[in-house]
Amino acid sequence: MSGVRTAWPNLLDRDWLLTDSPGSRSQALWGQRYRLWRDFSANRLAMAGLIIVLALVAMAIAAPLLATHNPAQQELTNRLATPSAAHWLGTDELGRDVYSRLLFGARVTLGMVLAVVALVAPFGLAIGCIAGYYGGLVDKILMRTTDVVLAFPRLILALAFVAAIKPGITSGIIAIAITTWPPYARLARAETLTIRNTDYIAAVRLTGASSARIVLRHITPLCLGSLIVRVTLDMSSIILFAASLGFLGLGAQPPSPEWGTMIATARRFFLEQWWVPLMPGLAIFVASLAFNLLGDGLRDVLDPKQR
Amino acid sequence: MISVQDLVVRFGPVEAVRGVTFAVGEGQSFGIVGESGSGKSTVLRALAGLNDDWSGRMTIGGVALGPKRGRAFFRRVQMVFQDPYGSLHPRQTIDRALSEPLIVHGIGDADRRIRQALAEVALPSSVRFRFPHQLSGGQRQRVAIARALMCEPEVLLLDEPTSALDVSVQAEVLNLLADLQDRRKLTYVMVSHNLAVIAHLCPQLGVMQGGEMVEMLSASDLRAGRVSHPHTADLRRLSTELEEA
Amino acid sequence: MKVEIDNLTISFPSPQGMRAAVRGVSLTLGAEKLGIVGESGSGKSLTARALLRLLPGSAVVRADKLNFDGIDILKASERDMRAIRGRRAGLILQDPKYALNPIMTAGAQIAEAWQNQRKASRKEAMQAAIDLLAQVQIRDPKRVAESYPHELSGGMGQRVMIAMMLAPDPELLIADEPTSALDASVQAEILRLMEDLVSRRGMGLMLISHDLPLVSHFCDRVVVMYAGQVMEELQAGELVRAKHPYTRGLLECLPSLSHPQTRLPVMSRDPAWLA
Numbered sequence: 001m002s003g004v005r006t007a008w009p010n011l012l013d014r015d016w017l018l019t020d021s022p023g024s025r026s027q028a029l030w031g032q033r034y035r036l037w038r039d040f041s042a043n044r045l046a047m048a049g050l051i052i053v054l055a056l057v058a059m060a061i062a063a064p065l066l067a068t069h070n071p072a073q074q075e076l077t078n079r080l081a082t083p084s085a086a087h088w089l090g091t092d093e094l095g096r097d098v099y100s101r102l103l104f105g106a107r108v109t110l111g112m113v114l115a116v117v118a119l120v121a122p123f124g125l126a127i128g129c130i131a132g133y134y135g136g137l138v139d140k141i142l143m144r145t146t147d148v149v150l151a152f153p154r155l156i157l158a159l160a161f162v163a164a165i166k167p168g169i170t171s172g173i174i175a176i177a178i179t180t181w182p183p184y185a186r187l188a189r190a191e192t193l194t195i196r197n198t199d200y201i202a203a204v205r206l207t208g209a210s211s212a213r214i215v216l217r218h219i220t221p222l223c224l225g226s227l228i229v230r231v232t233l234d235m236s237s238i239i240l241f242a243a244s245l246g247f248l249g250l251g252a253q254p255p256s257p258e259w260g261t262m263i264a265t266a267r268r269f270f271l272e273q274w275w276v277p278l279m280p281g282l283a284i285f286v287a288s289l290a291f292n293l294l295g296d297g298l299r300d301v302l303d304p305k306q307r
Numbered sequence: 308m309i310s311v312q313d314l315v316v317r318f319g320p321v322e323a324v325r326g327v328t329f330a331v332g333e334g335q336s337f338g339i340v341g342e343s344g345s346g347k348s349t350v351l352r353a354l355a356g357l358n359d360d361w362s363g364r365m366t367i368g369g370v371a372l373g374p375k376r377g378r379a380f381f382r383r384v385q386m387v388f389q390d391p392y393g394s395l396h397p398r399q400t401i402d403r404a405l406s407e408p409l410i411v412h413g414i415g416d417a418d419r420r421i422r423q424a425l426a427e428v429a430l431p432s433s434v435r436f437r438f439p440h441q442l443s444g445g446q447r448q449r450v451a452i453a454r455a456l457m458c459e460p461e462v463l464l465l466d467e468p469t470s471a472l473d474v475s476v477q478a479e480v481l482n483l484l485a486d487l488q489d490r491r492k493l494t495y496v497m498v499s500h501n502l503a504v505i506a507h508l509c510p511q512l513g514v515m516q517g518g519e520m521v522e523m524l525s526a527s528d529l530r531a532g533r534v535s536h537p538h539t540a541d542l543r544r545l546s547t548e549l550e551e552a
Numbered sequence: 553m554k555v556e557i558d559n560l561t562i563s564f565p566s567p568q569g570m571r572a573a574v575r576g577v578s579l580t581l582g583a584e585k586l587g588i589v590g591e592s593g594s595g596k597s598l599t600a601r602a603l604l605r606l607l608p609g610s611a612v613v614r615a616d617k618l619n620f621d622g623i624d625i626l627k628a629s630e631r632d633m634r635a636i637r638g639r640r641a642g643l644i645l646q647d648p649k650y651a652l653n654p655i656m657t658a659g660a661q662i663a664e665a666w667q668n669q670r671k672a673s674r675k676e677a678m679q680a681a682i683d684l685l686a687q688v689q690i691r692d693p694k695r696v697a698e699s700y701p702h703e704l705s706g707g708m709g710q711r712v713m714i715a716m717m718l719a720p721d722p723e724l725l726i727a728d729e730p731t732s733a734l735d736a737s738v739q740a741e742i743l744r745l746m747e748d749l750v751s752r753r754g755m756g757l758m759l760i761s762h763d764l765p766l767v768s769h770f771c772d773r774v775v776v777m778y779a780g781q782v783m784e785e786l787q788a789g790e791l792v793r794a795k796h797p798y799t800r801g802l803l804e805c806l807p808s809l810s811h812p813q814t815r816l817p818v819m820s821r822d823p824a825w826l827a
Binding site: 343444473474475476477478479481482485500501503504506507526529530541542543545546547548549550 | 735737
Binding site for chain 2: 020021022025027028031198199200202203204205206207208209213218221222
């Protein structure tokens, strides 16, 4: 298609973006994106969530630059210090700088969350859409498997899995992923069931498109909206789940500075040196809240019924 | 062009269509009238390959149809649905809806074809990148017709194509369908509950009741009142009663 | 009972400011059958809903007069409105499938509507419900009273709906496309039934529809609306003498069994109609 790529220079031109009759596919696409962004940015809480999430990610990436100390460096003479100019958030039971450990911990914790999401969302979506679209025996097999996983208590299943392999971040991620996908599959299946009998899917079938194409290109995009929302709302529970694995000593292993593990090891000092477990606790709280706000805002923008 | 013999369609234990037989010549229009639940739409969906559980014999252009249709079938046969609000994907632009058949069949030159298709159904090119919810009912039905014509089919199956539209828009769409048939020598099978609409477009029609085709007659016989089955007479009376008011 | 609407305007907020969906509509209705006809977006349903104050919260309603039997709808309290809605004025919607409660039997729903303003036992209410079902010409009212909505056909469901609306003995019945989801044969029966009940009980009927020939067949007067304005008001028998080009267009663009045309005339809309 000719003349399509000339669209780039106009991205800052509002009239070009908001025109009623775009001249090219890319102009239409950018206009659509701009409208989504305009709706989203009008929601202050959601914007706050987005900014916090971006800030957290930026801090995790820039941890070596922002950290004041080596997160693993012990200073046993200065254990459990209160926040001061030298140690902004104090030190832990081995005299390590809590602020630096939180920064590096963000890499581990946020990394685990993103890895879990990257594994779970596509997998759950695929299982749900396939089960919903094909129905019959395929549906029965996939959904009963989902039920079996869902019937296990999450933490026990994850514990059993981690215990069977070597405790660590990778097995932690896999364990969380294994116990998190079923709700996504159910969600995607429920959406697919209502979508697959619509006339617009019948119309796509009449083009002669293969089942794979129908599921992938026409059904999945419609399930995606509610899935994204569900994912961001789940982010916080994944952080907390990773923390509880860390807390039980089965996720990230010390001295790796994971937020949950930090609380776990500091819990002994909860009464006298309360600031030591409080700092990672606050970090988890802020991250969870930010993801929740972001999810709420995304739902408002992506739900076509609201527009 | 189309022949249907002893078509039986089942929904589980229920026979929704019980032994329907009709034939349509090339470039002709055949109408099926009936009330809701008469099985008229089911016949159409079975022809289109949207319903697998049927028995009997159906051929299109001399080729016998099986339960599963190949890609070649969908190049020859297309369908327009009743509800233009439901037959377009809510998250896809008109451009995308019209490119889909081209991509599936590997037909190139999408830009020109889409522009031509919009022009053919008398839609302004400004609707191309809009979403279905930004169009009126009549515009959407034009898009649905344009989409059905993208791969230049020979047969168009029309399932109540105007019953969700306002009467003034219905007239425009019926005129459009007539023009397209002239221009492209299309073969139509149209289903409707509205006797006058069917008689307007289809010189031959069948009346369905309870899954059976109780009478086949020509539109001129219908207009003149030369009907033999009481159900046809009932439908005709209901339709003319209001006209004469 | 008298309904008086004078210069009614209903607007909704849009990104381009307030957009009027109904503009300066005036009409009156006594104990008679009034049809309001128009295409989608003509504002016919909004007009009727404004009378019961059933518009979405964002709607801004202005009128020189909007009265139901002397009660000013614009100023009436929510309590006064409740006394009108469902008691003095009933509303019948297009699809009984959505208007009936799916987990209550038809009889129980009618009995509830009947009991709403009377002190009566459940047994009496149930008996009244069965009587009402018999009045809407249901052959086996006992069986229908015990059925759930999904067990009823479209026509039967609409009869139940009408029985329910008749239960409190209203003075006005507003029917918004009451038959467009029904087959032609059932449609005629339901309309005949409504016509009969309305004239026998001396009620007012406001029949809203897109189907001009149908409405003029069953109503005394017809108001034709387009784009939020009244184009023309006609006595039902005078349909053939309709003057307004919009009304004429609506009639002419219908395919007809008795007068075949090779090509249907297409309506050209004149902006001057909306002066």
